[in-house]
Amino acid sequence: MLYLWWFSRRIANVSPVNISIVEYLNTAPLVRGFTHGPLRGKYELSFTVPSQCAEALRSGVADVAIIPAIEYQRIPDLVILPNLSIASKKSVRSLLLVSKKPIQEVSRIALDRSSRSTQALTRILCEKLWRIKPEFFEAAPDLPGMLQQADAALLIGDPALRLAIACSPEAHRDALGDIVSTASLVGLSGHGPIYIYDIVEKWRAMTSLPAVLAVWAARRSAITLELVQDFQDSLAFGLEHVDAIASEAAAEMGLPVGDLRRYLLENIDYHLDEENLRGLTRYYELAAELGLIPEVRKVAVAPEPSGVARSLDFAVGSRRATQR
Numbered sequence: 001m002l003y004l005w006w007f008s009r010r011i012a013n014v015s016p017v018n019i020s021i022v023e024y025l026n027t028a029p030l031v032r033g034f035t036h037g038p039l040r041g042k043y044e045l046s047f048t049v050p051s052q053c054a055e056a057l058r059s060g061v062a063d064v065a066i067i068p069a070i071e072y073q074r075i076p077d078l079v080i081l082p083n084l085s086i087a088s089k090k091s092v093r094s095l096l097l098v099s100k101k102p103i104q105e106v107s108r109i110a111l112d113r114s115s116r117s118t119q120a121l122t123r124i125l126c127e128k129l130w131r132i133k134p135e136f137f138e139a140a141p142d143l144p145g146m147l148q149q150a151d152a153a154l155l156i157g158d159p160a161l162r163l164a165i166a167c168s169p170e171a172h173r174d175a176l177g178d179i180v181s182t183a184s185l186v187g188l189s190g191h192g193p194i195y196i197y198d199i200v201e202k203w204r205a206m207t208s209l210p211a212v213l214a215v216w217a218a219r220r221s222a223i224t225l226e227l228v229q230d231f232q233d234s235l236a237f238g239l240e241h242v243d244a245i246a247s248e249a250a251a252e253m254g255l256p257v258g259d260l261r262r263y264l265l266e267n268i269d270y271h272l273d274e275e276n277l278r279g280l281t282r283y284y285e286l287a288a289e290l291g292l293i294p295e296v297r298k299v300a301v302a303p304e305p306s307g308v309a310r311s312l313d314f315a316v317g318s319r320r321a322t323q324r
Helices: 025-035 050-059 069-073 117-128 143-149 157-167 199-207 225-240 242-253 257-267 274-289
Strands: 002-004 018-022 044-048 064-068 078-088 095-099 108-112 135-139 152-156 179-182 193-198 211-219 299-301 310-315 318-323
Touching: 018 025, 018 050, 025 044, 025 078, 025 157, 025 225, 025 242, 025 257, 044 050, 050 064, 050 069, 050 211, 064 069, 069 078, 069 117, 069 211, 069 274, 078 225, 078 274, 095 117, 095 157, 095 199, 108 117, 108 143, 117 135, 117 152, 117 199, 117 211, 117 274, 135 143, 143 152, 152 157, 157 193, 193 199, 199 211, 199 274, 211 274, 225 242, 242 257
Parallel strands: 002 299, 018 044, 018 064, 078 299, 108 135, 108 152
Antiparallel strands: 002 310, 064 211, 078 211, 095 152, 095 193, 179 193, 310 318
């Protein structure tokens, strides 16, 4: 269930506001206005991994943070900024389950400890799609080390994207439609098959919905219409400068600029439209069913800077939306 929280207009700007940001390529368009554009210097920025962004918001170190979607349900009294997210409609390439065996044969999975939302997605897929009950444990995001201890490893962010790009020219789909590569192409010893599962692709196959991976969340006291507008302006600036972002990242990561540009424009969706909200709602429902969150709390979303609030009530398989 989702409702929009209505805030009274506040003109005074609370400054300085501290923003905690994930150090991944897919976040760059969201924050480009703060790092390179007209909003540069207006806010205090700090960069870390997704799980630590959530901790910064939980502890009060940050006023606004890009947090794993699952963490919104675990941290009380937060508000989501409207129409902003890191989501993926069909496939993402930067959230991968890499396996030495077909997934149905896997009994032990190493989970990238910098992840929260994707850990939950992986657990949901194992239970509901693949019908397996593997042992899970957290590990540092080092694929060879993870696969020494497990049958499969969850890899997220730039390391996963690098792997996806490296193996894509020679990888193929098997009879089940799953991606198969070789150990040498993903940086492992040996030449046997490696099975690669795009987490968003599998989520979409199971639910027919997109996956919302992260959201901008804020402490209620930090929300103003000016702040909401600034975050939307930062994304608009970033989307206007995707070519520059991709070029800079290609030089830093040693990857083809075209692949990175396609990733930013085709694999990642930066909005929180109604379809994405339905995907987010379904994700919370399944997470609660598996005990990954205690319950599904209602989601508070700040109004658009226009002041128009919508009340949306999402149920599985149906939609109601009203404007007032």
